[in-house]
Amino acid sequence: MKITNELVEKLANLSKLEFENQEKENIKKDLEKIVGFVDKLSELDTSNVEPLIFMTDEINVLREDEVKQEITREEALKNAPKKDSDYFKVPKFLDK
């Protein structure tokens, strides 16, 4: 697969990352190498194989639906980069 600038832009947008100048060239080259490497998988015939999705044999692991307070508001706010006494403070996301 050819890794184009457009594809890098699109993936960066979906990933919420940004790559400037040289970084963009580097990630493009790296992705080309890695995709070339994983393209190896296309050699294997898997037409009659079901995808393996679950890695355990556990079926329907259920628990009681109980209301619990696992952390307090103070604890939830403890690691916030910006906060006031009751809320997380976040950058503006609506224009007036």
Add this chain to the structure above:
Amino acid sequence: MRTYTSQSAILSDIQSGQLKLRDLVQHYLRQIEGNKHLNAFLETFSEEALARAAEVEQRIQSGKAGKLAGMVISLKDNICYKGHKVSASSKILAGFESLYSATVVERILEEDAIIIGRTNCDEFAMGASTENSAFGPVLNYADTTRVPGGSSGGCAVSVQADMCLASLGSDTGGSIRQPAAFCGLYGLKPTYGRISRWGLIAYASSFDQIGPVTKSVEDMALLLEVMAGADGHDATASSKPAEAYSKLLNSDKKYKIAYIKDCLDSEGIDAEVKAQTLVTIEQLKAAGHEVVSVEFPYLDYMVPTYYVLTTAEASSNLARFSGLHYGYRSANATDMESSFRKSRSEGFGPEVKRRIMLGTLVLSAEHYDAYYTKGLKVRRVIRNATDALLKDNDFLLLPTTPTPAFKLGEKAANPVSMYLADIFTVQANISGNPAVTIPVGKHSNGMPYGLQLMGRHFEEASLLAFAKQVMNEQATAT
């Protein structure tokens, strides 16, 4: 202070009055301080470790101590410990303090282990050399121009350099076994689901397992015994009861062992590593085991399968690092969108970004079937083939790594060459099987290397007992 290689030796010296647990903790703290250049620890919990040593010592003297009394343990910096910092060696978690303890942490503390600090690793456990840490690389104690392996490099060096007796790491594609092998130690990746992942910062959730790095099979068994078992916090943790692994180590059973010939003939395998593997095979035959060569035509597909699936899972798992509720937030943002982008771009290192990008690519609508679904299908092919091998044979034997520890910077330029460092270890994570590495040799360049044994799902008891047999047979032969 003598160098202890097992908990039982420490315990018996404490019981006979020859050793004070506090002095042992102090010795380890001096080792950490005196070897700061190795960069193994990100933080030590000195005061509390010393205080706990006095308490545990009392419990030992009064005969009320837990199973891990006397064991001083380091934690990989991706295992949560309530009230302590944890960062996955990433800038994006700078200053973060965990609100709860991982299930494994609760269980080892319950049995009187002492936690001495948190160790450096590849950022978010992504790497095979511990060069991807935001806090600089870890150096191998046996040769500081070489890497300790990764991603649990700090764990391995903390045990190798006698800074603690054992360490808890995580293994997604070899991250416990490869550094343990590079540092001359024992390492176990349990069966997927054997140990709860609650409180382990996720990299690839269907591959990750927590496991021990130790200086003896006995300590590996003991730690597994304490940590294994169902957990209400992790629905993927198996409900199969854990066994008393440490009591099941003595076996003289004769086994049937398979080795994959292509592994030993593969390009890039070191001649001495290969020769030693063949010597071990002969020793096993001489001891009455049956060893057979088998075909396994999927070697070249293992690492590609691993990268497609783990990066997909990583790109989803790491979406939570947004800079909103915790962790690093960029000061350069102007609005919500740029806050996400800048916090993540400034907070994550290059390898993490590479893997998020690849994971996003394989999960994107246009490429999902060609890569992600394909990877899941090949995963089934590899698991079925591995199960078939282990139906006819008790264990699979192969070198842990193709070479001993490589030089710092040697593989940094090409991500694919670094990825291939995991070539012999990823199989166990793809298939979910348990695997151990045991230290079997020393290269003429002075570096240790390991032998890997893989067993059937949830049959850690026989796997560990066999690992002990192999070490005993090797000791008798030399």
